[in-house]
Amino acid sequence: MSTSFRYTEPLPPKAATGRTAAVYTQLSRDFGIDEPPTFVVLSSAPELLAATWALTRESLIAGPGGRTGKELAALGVSLANKCPFCVDAHTVLLHATGDHAMAERIAKGHRPENVEHARVLDWGKRTRVPGAAFGDGSPPFSREDAPGYLGTVLAFHFINRVVSALLTEKMLPGNLQRFRTVRSLAGRTLARTVRRTAVPGESLPLLDRPDPGEAPAWAGGTPVGVAYAALLRAAMAGASLLTREDQDVVEEVLQDWGGEHPSLALPGVPGRDERPGARLVLLAALAPYRITDEDVAAWRRPEHTDRCLVHLVSYGAFLAVDRIESAFHHDIART
Structure with missing residues (x-):
């Protein structure tokens, strides 16, 4: 039987218990989709699953700012990161x-006709480049809405990378989302959930709560900041799967990363026979769509469970997120 999962075999959601089951219940109610593979793929690490869901919920769904604008920002991120699965998903959610x-204009490669909508889409694309998000000096949203928009783009910079690394590109069986009628119908089935007002903060009891001081200033004391800090803590735990020398290699490459997609030569990325763990982490951060069966096989040993692989990929994904987020503080101060 075909599956969306490339390198892991998550337990069926119906078998979930505890925190994982609670996340699935909220996903069904607030996201409108039962068993979305974008989240199920994280289920072997419940702390990562809960934090990823919390950041998505508290920013995109319950956070400040209109849902259409935040979907456009997430779509811009997904286009910039070359994540076809997420591009298709956000197109359906725009429906x-x-x-x-x-x-449909965006699905055909055109810009939105509305000038403000086009600004938001372009802004989402620019956020891949650290320091470029507010290059024109004025964000396409109010200061009050900033936690919702910033949390949304950071959530999907993370999710895009996990999806590209660990899922296939097919959002629906047979790539049915390629057809306009299917996209429209799928969107209509989600319309009631997407347009319903969600109460902020309801995902926070699912988290291993960080210290209050760990929430970033741009979140303005909203639940978005708590969720972001929880994801940071959960994702960075993956560093323990690398040696100190491998961590140094990874950090050195990412310090010089300017948001570009690496060439086929993968400059700075070690070979799979040399440092397979560091290679997977850097690919997850910079070009997760370039991860191959051989890359995973070179790293994976009997002691490396699905949970280990999910943590390793999430660590790389979040290192890119952290590089992008760090630039927000300087960008916001300039606006």
Whole structure:
């Protein structure tokens, strides 16, 4: 039987218990999709699953700012990161907001006709480049809405990378989302959930709560900041799967990363026979769509469970997120 999962075999959601089951219950209610593979793929690490869901929920779904604008920002991120699965998903979710014509214009490679919508999409794309998010000096959203928009783009910079590394590109069986009618119908089935008001903070009891001081300033004391800090803590735990020397290699490459997609030569990325763990982490950060069966096989040993692989990929994904987020503080101060 075909599956969306490339290198892991998550337990069926119906078998979930405890925190994982609670996340699936909230996903069904607030996201409108039962068993979305973008989250199920993280289920072998419940602390990562819960934190990823919390950041998504508290920013995109319950956070400040309109849902259409935040979907456009997430779509811009997904286009910049070359994540076809997430591009298709956000196109469907734009249909769910009721903006069918705009969703189809973007699906065909065109810009939104509305100038403000086009600004948000372009801004989402720019966030891949550290320090470029506010290059024109004015964000396409109010200061009050900043936690919702910033949390959304950071959530999907993380999710895009996990999806590209660990899932296939097919959002629906047979790539049915390629057809306009299917995209529209799928969006309509989600419309009621997407347009419903969600209460902020309801995902926070699912988290290993960070210290209050760990929440970033741009989150403005909202639940978005707690969720971001929880994801940071959960994802960075993956560093323990690398030697200190491998961590140094990874950090050195990422210090010089300017948001570009690496060439086929993968400059700075070690070979799979040399440092297979560091290679996987750097690919997850910079070009997760370039991870191959051989890359995973070179690293994986009997002691490396699905949970280990999910943590290793999440560590790389979050290192890129952290590089992008660190630039926000300087960017916001300039605006």
